Amino acid sequence: MSSIIIDTSASRKVRELLRFLLESGKIDAAVTMRKIPEDSSYDLALITDASNLDEAVPIVPVMTVNAGQVLSSISTSGKKIAVVLKPCELRAFVELVKREQGSFENLLTISHTCGGVFPLDLVAAGKIEELLPKYEKIISKGEVPANTRDTCRACEHFIPMNADITVAVAGDCESGKGCVMYLNTDKAEEYAEGFSGERGELKFDPSALKKMLDARLLEKEKLFASITEDGPGLDRLLDTFGKCIGCHGCNSVCPICYCLLCDFESANFDYNLPYFEEHLSRRAALRLPPDTIFFHLGRLTHMSFSCVGCGMCSDVCPVGIPVAAVFRKTGEKTAALFDYVPGRDVEESIPVMVYKEEEFSDIG
Amino acid sequence: MKKEFTPRITSFLCKWCSYTGADLAGTARLQYPTSIIPIQVMCSSRVDPVFLIKAFLNGSDGVLIGGCHPGDCHYETGNYHARRRFAIVKSVFDSLGLESKRLKLSWISASEGPKFARVANEYTEEIMKLGENPTRKSIFL
Amino acid sequence: MTDSERKGAVLPAAKEPGDAVLDFLRLVMEKKLADAVILPLKVPSGDSYAWILMNDISLLDDAVPIAATMPVHGAKALRSLTRKGPGNLTVIAVMRPCEIRAAMELEKLGQVHPDNLILATYDCPGAVQLQKYVDDPAGSEKLFTEMMQKGKPDDSAKPVCHYCENFSMFDSDIHFGHLGLSDKEMFVIPGSSKGSKFLEELGLTPAVDLSAWEEGIDKLKTDRKKARKSAFEETGVQLRGIDGLLSVFANCIGCHNCQSACPICYCRLCYFDSETAEQNPDALIIAAEKRGGISLPEDRILFHTGRMAHMSLSCVSCGQCSDACPVSIPVAGVFSYIADQTQRTFEYIAGRNDGDPLPLRQFRKSELPGVHELVKDADAEVSSHE
Incomplete structure (x- = not known):
C-alpha cells in the first residue's frame, strides 16, 4: 500500500482529493464538513458539484452532528460517495452497519488521526477560527488540547480503525504541513490513482503517537474517577441525573440510538392515574414526568456497549450533565464483558445478537 | 414497634422451567418465603433489561430471573441471550455503584422444585441482609 | 366576572411571597381539600428544580412554589399525570401562567384532563434562563428575588419573558397576586367558579378590593407591550x-x-x-x-x-x-x-x-x-x- 506526502495543509489536501475524485467522476458525491463564512458556522455537507468544495474544511475539530449517524441515511443510495469522518464517526457507522442501518459498499472512507473536537457552545459562539492555530500546534506536538470535549481528551481511539485512507495530522507533522496520507486498502489505491502528490511506501506508525495516547489514558482515568468521585450508588446517580429535564436530546443525537421511536418515548411507559396513586401511597412524593433515572439506566443497557464516546450527548444537554462520560465509563465495562470494541470490525456481531455456550459461568 | 422487613422479590420465571419448578415446590409442600412475587414469562429471554431496571427503581428489593439450564431452553437459545443481557445489566449496575446483588439470574428446571425453594430461601436471606431497597422511598427517580 | 367586580383575600407571608402560597397549600392539605400538591423541589445536586407530586405535608417545607427557573414545563408534568384520564385524585398545582396556558392548550388537544386539577398561578416576573441558573444557582436565586420584588425580568431572564403580556392571572382557578402589596402579603384571587368554590370551602372570603394590584399589572403590561413591539420588529427584520x-x-x-x-x-x-x-x-x-x-x-x-x-x-x-x-x-x-x-x-x-x-x-x-x-x-x- 502506498502513501502520499502532503505538501500543503492536511485539510486542503483532502479537499483536493475530493475535488479530484468528483471531477474525475470516480465518485458521485462527497460528504465533508463545510464552513459557512457569512455566519461563521459549520455544517456537514453532501456535495455533488466540485465547485461547491471551496468552502469544505474536511479536517476541522468541529462535530455538529455525528457523521456516522447522517451517513446511514445516504450510504445505500447506490452512488459512489467519499466521506471524511472522524475516527469515532467511522466507528459509529460500523456499529450502524452491524444494525443494518447502512452499507460500506459504495463508500470510500477517509479518516484522520484526531485531536478531539471543540464543544458546540464554542462553535455557536463563533470561536473556532480563533482557537484553531493553537489547537493545531498542540496536536502536532502530540499533546492533548485542553478545551476540547471531555470524552475527546479521554479518547484512546483517535487513530482510525478500518478507514480506506488515513491522514496523519496528529503528532508527526508540523502545523499540518508535511503530513502523510496513507492508502490502506485496494479501494483507496484504485480511487487515488492519478491523484497528485509524492508517492511513497510509508507505513503508518502508531508509536509516533505514544505520547498522545499516554496523555489521553491519563485523562480517561481522571474522567472515569470523576463519575463516582463523591461515592457511587443511587445518591450519586441522582446527583448526576437528577436535573435531567427529559428532553432526550442525548438520545436523539446519539449515533447508536437509531430507533425511530425510542422505547422510553413509547406508550409502554405511559401511566394511568392509579400508577401515581400507588406510588404516592408509599413514596410520599414522586417526580413528574416520571422515569428520569429509568431512561438513562435503560439506555445504558440498550446501547452502552456500542458507545464510541463521540460526546454529542454531553454537548446537547441543556443542563450540562456529563452524559458522555458516564456512558463511556459504563460502556467500557459492558463492552469488555464480551471483549468487544465498538467499531473495531464490521464483521463482528453486536454482543446481544450472539452468544457462546460456555461463558459467564458465575451467572445462573 | 418496628415492623419486620419483608422483602419483595419480583421474579420473572420462564413458563417451561422455573415457573413449573415453583409449582412443583408448591405441590411438594416445600416451604419458601412469600417474598417471591412470580411473573410468568414465556422465556427468560423475554425479560428486557428494562424490566429489571423498572422493577428495581419501583422499589423491588430483589429481582430474580428464573430460566431453563443452558442447553435446555424450550426455544433452544433463549437463555443464552438472557444470560448476556443479564451480564450487561449487572455490569451497568456495578459501574455506577448500584447494588447488583439485588439482581439475580438462576437456572431452575421444571423438575427442580427443591432447588427453587432453596434459591428462594437463600436469595430472600441475602436480600434481608441488604435491607430495603433505597429506591422504594426515593422521590427524584 | 369583570375586573371591577373582582375581589381577593389577603394572605400573610412570613418572609417572601412564596411563603403565603405554602401556608395556603398547608391549609388545603390539612382540610383535605386536595389529595396531593404539585410543586417544584430542588433536585439533589441543588442546581435545578423538578416537579414533584406530593401528598406528604412535611415536604412542603422544602418546596419552592415560585421557582427562579423552569427546567421542565409544568404542562408536561400535568400531562404525564392526566394524559390517560382525570382519575380520582384531586391535585392542586401552582405554576407560571404560561405553564397553565399550555395545559389549557393540551386540554383542547386531549392530552391533559384537568377535571380534578386545581390550577393556580402567580404574578410571574419571568424565569431565569436554565443554563444561567445551572451555572450559578445562588446568584440566580438572588437575581430572581429582585425580579420578584420589581415584578420585572432582568438580563438573566429568558428573552421572551421581557415582552410577555400574560404574566399574571390568565384563566387559572386561583391566582396569587403580589404586585401592589408589600412582601409580607399576598392576594389570593378566585379565577373560576371551581376556584371560588375552593376558596369558600377553605374559609377564605374574597372581599378585598384589588384596584392597587390591577393598576400594577396594567402598568407592567404597558411596558411589556412596548418591549414586545420592538422585539418583534427586530425579529421581523432578522427573519x-x-x-x-x-x-x-x-x-x-x-x-x-x-x-x-x-x-x-x-x-x-x-x-x-x-x-x-x-x-x-x-x-x-x-x-x-x-x-x-x-x-x-x-x-x-x-x-x-x-x-x-x-x-x-x-x-x-x-x-x-x-x-x-x-x-x-x-x-x-x-x-x-x-x-x-x-x-x-x-x-x-x-x-x-x-x-x-x-x-x-x-x-x-x-x-x-x-x-x-x-x-x-x-x-x-x-x-x-x-
Missing part, C-alpha cells in the same frame, strides 16, 4: 426572506431539542422524525445534485417552518425551546413572533380557557379576507368539528 431564516438557524444541528422541550408538541413521534418525512437516499442525492450540495442532516429549515405551521397557534411563548437549544439559537423569539401573527389571524389567544376550540378545528363559511377569494353571501355561522 426577512429565506436568507434571514437560514442565518437565524445557521447553527442548528437538527437535534430537535426545541421540539421535545416544547409543551405543545405532544406527538409521541414527531412527523419530522417519522419515516414519512425521512428522505430516501436517492432523493437526497438528487437534492444535492440540483444545488451542487446540501447541508446534513437535511431539511432543518423544513423542520422549523413545519413546526411553526403545526403548533404556533398554540404557542404560549414559554421559552423552553431556547433554553433547550445547545447552540443558542433564539428559537423562542422566532416562534413567539410567528405565533403572534398566526394567532392574530384567527383572533385566538393560546391558553384562553373560554370554550373556544382550536382555530384549526372550526371554520366559518366566510372568513379570512385577503387569504382567498371570499364566498359571496355565505352566512357567517360557526361550523365546528368538535
